[in-house]
Amino acid sequence: MRVLWVELRDFRNHAQTRLEAVPEGLVVAVGPNGEGKSNLLEGIAYLFLVASPRTSTSEPLVRRGAEAAYARGEIEAAAGRVLVEIEIPARGASRVQVNRSPVRRKRDLRRQVRAVFFGPDDLDVVRGDPAQRRRFLDEAVTSLWPLKESAVTAYDKALRQRNRLLKDWDGRGTPAGLEVWDEELVRTGSLLTALRADAVSRVAPAAEQEFRRLSGYGLECEYRPSVAGEDLAGAFRARLAERRADELARRTSLVGPHRDDLALAVRELGARAFASHGEAWGAALCLRLGLAEAIRAELGERPVLVLDDPFSALDPRRQAEVARGLSGRGQVVVSVADEAHVPEHADAVWDVSAGRVTVRARTDGRRASGVESGVEQGRTPGEA
Amino acid sequence: MYEGPIQDLIDELSRLPGIGPKSAQRLAFHLVKAPAEEAKRLAEAILQAKERIFFCKECGNVAEGDLCRICRDESRDRTVLCVVEEPKDAATIERAGVVRGRYHVLGGAISPLDGIGPDDLRVQELLERVEREGVSEVIIATNPNLEGNATAMYVAALLKPVGVKVTRLASGLPVGGDLEYADEVTLSQALEGRREM
Numbered sequence A: 001m002r003v004l005w006v007e008l009r010d011f012r013n014h015a016q017t018r019l020e021a022v023p024e025g026l027v028v029a030v031g032p033n034g035e036g037k038s039n040l041l042e043g044i045a046y047l048f049l050v051a052s053p054r055t056s057t058s059e060p061l062v063r064r065g066a067e068a069a070y071a072r073g074e075i076e077a078a079a080g081r082v083l084v085e086i087e088i089p090a091r092g093a094s095r096v097q098v099n100r101s102p103v104r105r106k107r108d109l110r111r112q113v114r115a116v117f118f119g120p121d122d123l124d125v126v127r128g129d130p131a132q133r134r135r136f137l138d139e140a141v142t143s144l145w146p147l148k149e150s151a152v153t154a155y156d157k158a159l160r161q162r163n164r165l166l167k168d169w170d171g172r173g174t175p176a177g178l179e180v181w182d183e184e185l186v187r188t189g190s191l192l193t194a195l196r197a198d199a200v201s202r203v204a205p206a207a208e209q210e211f212r213r214l215s216g217y218g219l220e221c222e223y224r225p226s227v228a229g230e231d232l233a234g235a236f237r238a239r240l241a242e243r244r245a246d247e248l249a250r251r252t253s254l255v256g257p258h259r260d261d262l263a264l265a266v267r268e269l270g271a272r273a274f275a276s277h278g279e280a281w282g283a284a285l286c287l288r289l290g291l292a293e294a295i296r297a298e299l300g301e302r303p304v305l306v307l308d309d310p311f312s313a314l315d316p317r318r319q320a321e322v323a324r325g326l327s328g329r330g331q332v333v334v335s336v337a338d339e340a341h342v343p344e345h346a347d348a349v350w351d352v353s354a355g356r357v358t359v360r361a362r363t364d365g366r367r368a369s370g371v372e373s374g375v376e377q378g379r380t381p382g383e384a
Numbered sequence B: 001m002y003e004g005p006i007q008d009l010i011d012e013l014s015r016l017p018g019i020g021p022k023s024a025q026r027l028a029f030h031l032v033k034a035p036a037e038e039a040k041r042l043a044e045a046i047l048q049a050k051e052r053i054f055f056c057k058e059c060g061n062v063a064e065g066d067l068c069r070i071c072r073d074e075s076r077d078r079t080v081l082c083v084v085e086e087p088k089d090a091a092t093i094e095r096a097g098v099v100r101g102r103y104h105v106l107g108g109a110i111s112p113l114d115g116i117g118p119d120d121l122r123v124q125e126l127l128e129r130v131e132r133e134g135v136s137e138v139i140i141a142t143n144p145n146l147e148g149n150a151t152a153m154y155v156a157a158l159l160k161p162v163g164v165k166v167t168r169l170a171s172g173l174p175v176g177g178d179l180e181y182a183d184e185v186t187l188s189q190a191l192e193g194r195r196e197m
């Protein structure tokens, strides 16, 4: 899968950025922090996810003084070209057109195009609380199988309904209708548990392999579901029965996928507590690379990789290892703050400054070696 | 915030289901700017509906008298009851013309998030009706979403000791959706393929 061209208008600090003929292979956006390279990558990710991997509200996405941000682009997939046009108003829902027809649900786009995003916030998947890892698990499920997003939302709704019932209970007898919410929790929760287990069984081996290549030793990555067993629904019901008294006392649901975790360990130590900063960063990055590999295996086609600042926290040896490992993965869009981190074998380099992007000229088949010698060209339309 | 009658109107409108403060404001200003007759017609229609529309004593559907049109109709099969959430769902199924029996309107679905428990629905009335009228089959046609499903399970469990046959609309209806949006073909297929709970 490949982004052919992308255009951002009033998107964060990009007034008007259009990049044509984005090559297959490694594309590097370089520029100091705060100039707009992460925003550019965010815009590219938005084309695939109809959501920002960095913020849950659209207001920060809209350039100051503008009413709405626009992200447009064309993605080449095995099944054909997909023209994506998104209008993101500061308030309210985004409007999405795919091949000039409006789509109602995000998943109608997501099933056609796939990207995997890595950003500095991903460190929380390793270092943060279990909720961060559950979010990663659900992202893995929905990016592997976009139509299964409903399983994630159904469980969430069932849990909220059941928790509200327990919370509002007047304390006499048992809450009215608790049995049906038990069943809804079991039905939606068993499905989600099975999907998460399936996702981990595909992502973990690939992530472990990526990490080994990076570090020389393994990363253990194991799903720890709240409820497990051959007969998932039966086990779930049994656990609910066991915890019934506790649940009524604490007035909240204590059993189910909302208590799952993903255990990560390096050198047999829990990654959350023991991994060095570089190891934790590497583990977070390798989880995303592993997810991309799992999607490739499932779909028969590589997702676009969008990696926001993947190198900065790594030591030089790991940096070089990651950079080398980014070729042969289809289209990979990477941002770096430091010119020294631009890999030699990059297929295109974009200089990002003050929300403007300049495509660096290539000289005799290789890209120019630096800004000084680079010929400025390919200015974005509407400028110059 | 505004003052006086305009704010009163906004407050009243924003109490309506599906109307947020913004929409309430837009509607209020539309009404204020509209010709006086338009506002009068709307107010009159609301009052008329309030005075003349009742809920059927039997099934809970909208009616113009004690009983609704369907409950008054002697030709309907009295042994089959179709349980729906709202009067509009009965109307949807009626349009598809696939139920020969009568309806029972629950008045919503179980949803703790909306403060609706089983006691807020007409389930006790359903139980009494089934026992009193010798009903042999109850078709549960609540919406194919989480709350509709929970409600269906609740009703089915309640009816089990009575020994009546309880069926649920077959899948094929858009999951997570609303009965309202199902077309007639889908609806009649869902009814034909209903399975016992």
Ligand SMILES: [Zn+2]
Pocket: B056, B057, B058, B059, B060, B061, B067, B068, B069, B070, B071, B072
């Ligand atoms: Zn009636």
